[in-house]
Amino acid sequence: MTKVNKVLFITQEIVPYVSDSEMALLGRNLPSAIQDKGREIRTFMPKWGNINERRNQLHEVIRLSGMNLIIDDTDHPLIIKVASIQSARMQVYFIDNDDYFQNRLQACDENGNEYEDNDERAVFYARGVLETVKKLRWQPDIIHCHGWISALAPLYIKRAYREEPSFRDSKVVYSLYDDDLQQKFAPDFANRVLMKGVTKKDLAGVSSPADFVALSKLAIDYSDGIVQQSEHVNEEVLAYARQCGKPFLEYQGDNFAEACNDFYDLVGGEEEE
Numbered sequence: 254m255t256k257v258n259k260v261l262f263i264t265q266e267i268v269p270y271v272s273d274s275e276m277a278l279l280g281r282n283l284p285s286a287i288q289d290k291g292r293e294i295r296t297f298m299p300k301w302g303n304i305n306e307r308r309n310q311l312h313e314v315i316r317l318s319g320m321n322l323i324i325d326d327t328d329h330p331l332i333i334k335v336a337s338i339q340s341a342r343m344q345v346y347f348i349d350n351d352d353y354f355q356n357r358l359q360a361c362d363e364n365g366n367e368y369e370d371n372d373e374r375a376v377f378y379a380r381g382v383l384e385t386v387k388k389l390r391w392q393p394d395i396i397h398c399h400g401w402i403s404a405l406a407p408l409y410i411k412r413a414y415r416e417e418p419s420f421r422d423s424k425v426v427y428s429l430y431d432d433d434l435q436q437k438f439a440p441d442f443a444n445r446v447l448m449k450g451v452t453k454k455d456l457a458g459v460s461s462p463a464d465f466v467a468l469s470k471l472a473i474d475y476s477d478g479i480v481q482q483s484e485h486v487n488e489e490v491l492a493y494a495r496q497c498g499k500p501f502l503e504y505q506g507d508n509f510a511e512a513c514n515d516f517y518d519l520v521g522g523e524e525e526e
Contacts, residue, residue, distance in 0.1 A: 257521035260287055261393035261423075262296040263382050265400025265432070267345060269338070270304045275483060276400055276430055279509065283397075285341040286510035287517075295391060297382045299374075299402060300334055300349035302356045311336045311347060317388050322380050324373055325445050329353070331381050348381040371401070372438040372463070373445050379406040380448070387419050395517045397426045399482070401434055404468045405446060407475035413450030424520045426513075427472045428482040429490060434465040466490055473497055478520035480513065 262284045266277035284296045304311070317333035332349040349355060353374045368374065383406065386393070398406050407425045414420045439445070442463040443456045458474065460467045469490040473479055478500040481491065495501055500520050505512040 257292065257394040257517045259293045259295075259391065259393045259395070260284075260517060261386060261391075261396045262294065263379070263396065263398045263403040263406050264296060264298045265402045267296070267298050267338075270298065270309055270336075270345070271301060276432065279482065280399060281338065281341065281343075283510055283513060285338075285343055287514060288341075288343065290514055292514075292517075294343070295346065295386065295389070295393070296343065297346045297348060297385070299378055300332075300347035300354050302354060304347075306334070309336050314346075317346075317385055320384060322377055322384070323448075324376050324380075325441070329377055331377075331384065333381075333385055346382075346385060348378050348385070350377060350381075353377050370439075371434060371436070372442050372468075375402050375405050375468070376445055378402050379404075379409050382406065383409055383414055383420070387414075387417060390419070392419050393423050394521050395426060396420075396423050397428065397480075397513070397517075398472065398476075399428045400430060400432055401465060401468060403427075404472040407472050408446070408451065408455065409448075411475045412452075412455055413448050415450070424477040425475065426478045426480060426516065426520055427476040428480040429469070429486045429494060431483040431485050431487075433487055434468075437462040437464045438468075469493075473499075478502070478516060480516065482509070 264280040267280035268277045271277050284294045288294045311334045314333045314335050320331045321328040322331055329350055334347040334349055337344050407427055410420050410425055440462050459471055466489050470493050473494050479494040480502040481504045484504050502516045
């Protein structure tokens with residue numbers, strides 16, 4: 254059995270950078286608890302537009318920034334920032350881009366309307382995190398993805414980045430939350446997701462037009478273990494996760510840190526099929 258030493262958290266929200274929510278509190282407390290158990294961690298989140306950079310002392314990491322990610326034939330500059338939560342001895346990396354994050358909130362704008370390019374934002378975020386981890390030359394044993402914004406990471410890890418030394422031996426855990434998106438994605442969703450190493454065949458099971466359920470099922474398909482992180486999650490997604498035949502961690506309530514820590518060892522010890 255492989256020993257799990259390094260855990261990468263690809264998160265959607267972390268307190269104190271955004272307001273309290275179930276996901277934001279877990280984004281802060283789970284990595285800290287796992288680090289306290291002796292494992293090495295790295296944590297990422299998007300640099301949402303409502304994050305106060307000055308108050309939270311974010312600064313750009315020049316050596317990691319500067320790459321352009323091509324999505325749907327358009328170049329998008331990748332900007333990496335970093336800040337620390339001193340009380341948790343935890344460093345957080347932020348994925349930023351003027352078009353996708355700089356002046357925009359999470360899933361919805363100030364009027365409560367979902368952004369029409371949330372799928373494209375998820376593409377940029379997942380690829381941005383993986384490219385940055387490559388640059389860090391860090392090899393996580395477990396990659397734990399949280400929230401819809403991270404849902405494409407499992408696909409990219411298992412297809413586009415599977416020969417990369419940083420991810421060749423990584424196991425992916427995907428957490429299910431009560432964070433449903435309501436709008437369907439653009440008809441050309443599949444084309445936005447494609448990159449070298451990802452083919453339309455890899456997306457054959459995705460309905461068109463794609464939606465939150467299809468995105469969640471895609472994440473489950475390419476993950477090695479699934480966690481029910483919220484007490485109430487989309488019933489269709491939950492049923493799919495329970496029936497997929499992969500290790501599944503039921504909702505744990507306040508015992509989430511201990512349960513996830515044990516779950517990492519379970520998933521990390523599974524041999525690839």
